[in-house]
Amino acid sequence: METDFCVIGAGPAGLTLSLLLVRSGARVVLVERATSFDREYRGEILQPGGALILDQLGVLDGARKRGHYECSRFRIVSGGRPLFQAEYDQIEPPYNHFLSIPQPNVLEELFDACKQYDRFVYLDGRSPSGLLLDGERVVGVTLPDGDTEQRIDARCVIAADGRHSKTRRLADITFTKIDAFDYDMVWFKLPAPQRHGPEVTVFQGDGNPIIVYDAYPDSLQLGWTLPRRSYRSLAQHGIEHIKEQIRQSVPRYADLITKYVNAPGDLAVLDVFAGFADTWARDGLLLIGDAAHTHGPIGGQGINLAIQDAALAHPILVSALAAGSFDRDTLGQFEQQRRPVVETVTQMQARQAKLLFARPGDPPPDLSAEHGAPGGPGGHGGPGGHGGPGGHGGPPAGPPAEHSGPPAGPPAGHGGPPATPDTGRGGPPTGPGTDGGPGDGHGHGHGGPPSGPPAGGGPGRGGPPLVVNASPVAFGTQRVSARTDLFVD
Secondary structure, three states, rough: OOOHHHOOOOOOOHHHHHHHHHHOEEEEEEEEEOOOOOOOOOOEEEEEHHHHHHHHHOOOOHHHHHOOOOEOOOEEEOOEEEEEEEEEOOOOOOOEEEEEEEEHHHHHHHHHHHHOOOOOEEEEEEEEOOOOOOOOEEEEEEEEOOOOEEEEEEEEEEOOOOOHHHHHOOOOOOOEEEEEOOEEEEEEEEEOOOOOOOEEEEEEEEOOOOEEEEEOOOEEEEEEEEEHHHHHHHHHOOOHOOOOOOOHHHHHHHHHHHHHHHHHHEEOOOOOOEEEOOOEEOOOOEEEEOOOEOOOOOOOOHHHHHHHHHHHHHHHHHHHHHOOOOOOHHHHHHHHHHHHHHHHHHHHHHHHHHHOOOOOOOOOOOOOOOOOOOOOOOOOOOOOOOOOOOOOOOOOOOOOOOOOOOOOOOOOOOOOOOOOOOOOOOEEEOOOOOOOOOOOOOOOOOOOOOOOOOOOOOOOOOOOOOOEEOOOHHHOOOOOOOOOOOOOO
């Protein structure tokens, strides 16, 4: 079988990219190990940045109609007292919220859109057994086919097969884990007769911090955090001991935990880690999504980053197809554009994790970044403005510059919303951000508006909560636009 692109992995990145490519006139073979979209998922938060792209592709409404819940804020609550909350209502409508949406609802809608094109071929229940090479250039893959192997000849292979990417291993590309997180997460759902509310809440109390939000339909999604590699020793005390520990973390749902958590199989332990492939491209091969960069669960960034990866890789791949060149330098443009952004996301998540595990009396974590990463082609985002000093709870720190502006056309400006500030006891942040540069004129507004001013200080443990607007880097609200105007004959 011959094709222009062979995409490995039918997750958010692979399906979004497949749809963009077939709409641009390319032939696409999509290979997926699973035989159904009805499988176990961890990420079911769709941030505004990803929702924008799905809307531009015409699939967001259909995914929403399959079932979802809207959320408008993120809160950390300690001992019944709110310490911190990030609000989404200041984001430009209609993307001034995020969605708790079953991942199959998104994937099935993308898949149905792909199936409308004769040049799209879907091969499920398959995983690549090898890469086809012409010298050092990847020219396709082999797939198991009974006692033989099926050959897929492709102009370019795209690895979108997750954080344990088999395609990456077959290409001998090293993946380096980053020691950014000191916790694992026990992930489980509970049937719930009433909704938790329009927010993601982190409860800090007598037990370990636990994340709670509504999961469609009529369920609660919980993520109970534990020190890294401690679950095995905890499990030796039996399921009743584990249940008691979880109940201490979230007493308001103790009855549901007692009723529905009955065996170790009701709980899934997520190994939380971050990391990056040492290179995201070689001749004829490109890595996107978790195959290129893996992140922790804080902030619900996984689906968002995967969809944005697809939108940013798409014009590079279409241009390469038109030029007939898929060399490493051409495909490497994607890494050059994207790596600074996702590295900043990892840094922010590590700082957010420190806030998550902060205890009364702990020094406040620094949730700022000294330097923002540049945007993609079409101009670098301007630096955030340096504001005045914060309150007396600690020195201010400037947030990262924004990475992706509004869709190209008019120049970006209007200093963006503030990044997640420090926690301490200071006053409100001061000082405007400076304007960013214009977009590239092709549907990507990469010269983005900068993030806003440095934070003053955070809340005291006995005072009111610190309330901020959801920032682009910390909460996945940055804008990347899909190119729907590209076509290759």
